[in-house]
Amino acid sequence: MASVDLDAIRHALRLARDKGFREVELEVGETRFSAGLSARPAAPRPSSAAPQDETVTVGAPIVGYLQKVRPSLKPGSKVQEGDVLACVTALGLDTDVPAPCDGEIVSVEAAEGDALEYGQPIAVLRKRRPDA
Amino acid sequence: MFRKVLVANRGEIACRVIRACREMGIRTVAIYSKADRDSLHRLMADEAVCVGEGPNGDSYLNLGNVLMAVQISGAEAVHPGYGYFSERAHFAQALQSIGAKFIGPPPSAIEAMGDKAAAKRAAKAAGCPVVPGSEDPIPDEATALRVAHKIGYPVLLKAVAGGGGRGIRRVEDPSELPGLFRMAAAEAKASFGSGELLVEKCVVAPRHVEIQILADEHGNVVHLGERECSVQNLRHQKILEEAPYAAMTDRLRRRMGEAAVAVAKAVGYQNAGTVEFLVDASGHFYFLEMNTRLQVEHPVTEAVTGIDVVQQMLRIAAGEPLPFRQKDVRIHGHAIEARITAQDPERDFAPSTGRIERWIQPGGLGVRVDTHVYAGFEVAPYYDPMIAKLIVSAEDRPAAVRRLRAALHDFHVDGIATNIPFLRKLVEHPQYEEGAVDTSFVARFLGETEDAR
Known part of the structure; x- marks a missing residue:
């Protein structure tokens, strides 16, 4: 008997959330799974008590090669949350590397074509202060 | 021989494979999750690639990341250890597609033994005894x-x-x-x-006896004798394993060995594998299943045959013929393995996690400890609770039991709960000492200790 396994559901939900989809429907044989997603899950808001120059490391989301490095991926660029900075390519598929928050790129830690392990730093961002 | 091998596993077995590679002059690549950053397998390997977060599905079972770790490291072959991808035919195929060799059996053999009913039919066709019964569902x-x-x-x-x-x-x-x-x-x-x-x-008072086989890519299949694994917990997980089987005779070993080899040949088996049997009180044996991978308890076979099973796996995968024949395989002495787990015997064997504050392991002649942990290591909640294997060997079973008792006495772990206190009591039991334990022994033992309270 075919059934939707939990990992597939988890994967689909994560993908839907990342792409900003509102509905997810999975069908395997007779089994169906559907869900509605709220517009944007409450993302952790930077607290006002955060240090002024809080930096965030953007790590590789998967193991693969750094490809399609965007012009914005250079020290000094201002980026917005969700801006795609580059891709990590694995087994012929690209996975976007988005900026995790609004901010400014402080340093770039990997170059086009580099092999990356999971979580390996690609860039360091300085978060834009809420009041800035 | 391969120049570089990736070990697609964690824990003690990853360390075990890395050690074999080192002795053979092969460079090693470990994969690890963020929770295993301090695991010995990561520290022992020549290279290491992080493949994800702590949970298995995000890391060790993340197929894309594991395959990419193979690709970016340039490993020519992958040892899967046990569990994880070791018995997934698709993994072996996927490796093939990226030009890496799977150190294990061909995908067709994994598949043939993966379905229990099909495996039983294959065993029967190979002339191996199976538990008598109906092949099809009984209508009324x-x-x-x-x-x-x-x-x-x-x-x-x-x-x-x-x-x-x-x-x-x-x-x-x-x-x-x-x-x-x-x-x-x-x-x-x-x-x-x-x-x-x-x-x-119903096989009455069954003993769980399994035969280790090795098969090369040139049609040579040999068996390395048996292991007995009747001491199992209530969830049918093995706790103590030994070689040889105390009640084994040369004749029964030959018959079971031949049956195991026949099953392996019938499915075109290559590399290391184990054929499991139930043996009843009168020495009848029945095929149970075949494990198409390296097994946790392989060290007891190594101890009594002197053959390094993991090194043989690497040689077979590299296309080398087996360097010995059946007549060259000799069983010497007796070996027992105890699985040391981070489980609390006082709390119904609940998993115990946290920092190991003190780790004093036994040593001496005939004492081997395979582990990935040490004092200061943090036991994460994501993985199997086994943290070490204690393997003792001696000239005969009574001496091996004495050595096991002494080694358990000298094994001290603080910071987390382990099953060591339970094992100490278990191996003191007169029935265990006699070697007269079937698969229901632990259940009865737990009943006795419960009554004694």
């Missing part, structure tokens, strides 16, 4: 009575859809069969969604 009580009469009581009624010891009823004689049949069918329907039942002979 009358048929069940007929089949049971033919194979002899006691019999088991087994839910086709059951597994892992669930959905099984024992029937002692014909008078109770109809009632139990109806009850078992109703239960199976309620629990598994299918009321279909099989009738199988």
Whole structure:
């Protein structure tokens, strides 16, 4: 008997959330799974008590090669949350590397074509202060 | 021989494979999750690639990341260890597609043994005894009575859809069969969604005896004798394993070995594998299943044969012929393995996690400890609770039991709970000392200690 396994559901939900989809429907044989997603899950808001120059490391989301490095991926660029900075390519598929928050790129830690392990730093961002 | 091998596993077995590679002059690549940053396997390997977060699905079972780790490291071959991808034919195929060799059997052999019913048919076709029973679901009580009469009581009624010891009823004689049949069918329907039942002979006081085989790519298949793994916990997980089987005779070993080799040949097996049997009190043996991978308890075989099973796996995968024949394999002495787990015997064997504050492991002649942990290591909640294997060997079984008792006495772990106190008591039991334990021993032992409180 075919059934939707939990990992597939988890994967689909994560993908839907990342792409900003509102509905997810999975069908395997007779089994169906559907869900509605709220517009944007409450993302952790930077607290006002955060240090002024809080930096965030953007790590590789998967193991693969750094490809399609965007012009914005250079020290000094201002980026917005969700801006795609580059891709990590694995087994012929690209996975976007988005900026995790609004901010400014402080340093770039990997170059086009580099092999990356999971979580390996690609860039360091300085978060834009809420009041800035 | 390979120049670089990636070990697609974690824990003690990853360390074990890395050690074998080092001795053979092969560079190693470890994969690790963020939770295993401090694991010995990561520190021992020449290179290491992080493949994800702590949970297995995000890291060790993340196929894309594991395959990419193979690709970016340039490893020519992958050892899967046990568990994880070791018995997934698709993994072996995927590796092939990226030009890496799977250190294990061909995908077709994994598949042939993966389905229990098909494996049993293959064993039967190879002339290997199987537990007598119905091959197809039994439609009604009358048929069940007929089949049971033919194979002899006691019999088991087994839910086709059951597994892992669930959905099984024992029937002692014909008078109770109809009632139990109806009850078992109703239960199976309620629990598994299918009321279909099989009738199988009940092997009384069974011993779990398995045969290690090695098969090269040139048609040579040998067996390395047996291991006995009857001391299992209530979830059918092995706790103590030994080689040889205390009640083994040369004749029975030869017959079981030949049967195991025949099964392996029938499915075109290559590399290391294990054929599991049930052996009853009168020495009849029945095929149970074949494990198409390296097993946790392989060190007891290594101890009594002097053959490094992991190094042989690497050689076989590299296309080398086996360097010995069946007549060259000799069994010397006796070895016992105890699985050391981070489980609290005082709390129904609940997993124990946290920082190991003190780790004092036994040593000396005939004492081997395979582990990935050390004092200061943090035991994460994501993985199997086994944190070490203690393997002792000596000239005969009584000496091995004495050595095991002494080694357990000298094994001290603080910071987390382990099953060591439980193992100490278990190996003191007179029945264990005699070697007269079947697969229900631990259940009875736990009952006795409960009564003694």
